[in-house]
Amino acid sequence: IRSKAMVHPLMVLGFDVYTLPVAETARKLRELKFDLSKLHETTWQGRPAYVVGAAAGDSTSAQFWIDKERLYFVRSLEPSQKDSTTMLDTRFEDYRPMGDGWLEMEVVFLAGGEVKMREEYTEPRIGMKLDPALYDPRKWTPPTWIGRAAASGGN
Numbered sequence: 001i002r003s004k005a006m007v008h009p010l011m012v013l014g015f016d017v018y019t020l021p022v023a024e025t026a027r028k029l030r031e032l033k034f035d036l037s038k039l040h041e042t043t044w045q046g047r048p049a050y051v052v053g054a055a056a057g058d059s060t061s062a063q064f065w066i067d068k069e070r071l072y073f074v075r076s077l078e079p080s081q082k083d084s085t086t087m088l089d090t091r092f093e094d095y096r097p098m099g100d101g102w103l104e105m106e107v108v109f110l111a112g113g114e115v116k117m118r119e120e121y122t123e124p125r126i127g128m129k130l131d132p133a134l135y136d137p138r139k140w141t142p143p144t145w146i147g148r149a150a151a152s153g154g155n
Helices: 011-013 022-031 144-149
Strands: 039-044 047-052 063-067 073-079 087-098 102-111 114-120
Touching: 011 047, 039 063, 087 114
Parallel strands: none
Antiparallel strands: 039 047, 047 063, 063 073, 073 087, 087 102, 102 114
């Protein structure tokens, strides 16, 4: 059981960074073991990128990559907590313009160079009117599969 709230690196790098104060974002990134004093430039998928957290040529330190021109998150590398010799590589790919910003259409998760999971987003929309009840937890109900699992003894 975890007694401390988890700070997820992808939430910070992909989303929080656009809304949190700089000092808070930097604190969270340092807590996630990114060395913010290290920075170099490289190319990622044909585009110039900043790499924060590692010197050039270092592929084993926790680091994140930012598109140099558009300033969005494209990649993170970090040692696995289970096995520090295995690098976890997460990539936000296929960015498309959406409203005043950019949205990744694919997120790829690799471990040790092998794709473990891929998320693809096919029909994102902006400007949709959503029912405020969606944000009221008192109106939420458990998914139907919970009742089926309990009725079948959890199988």
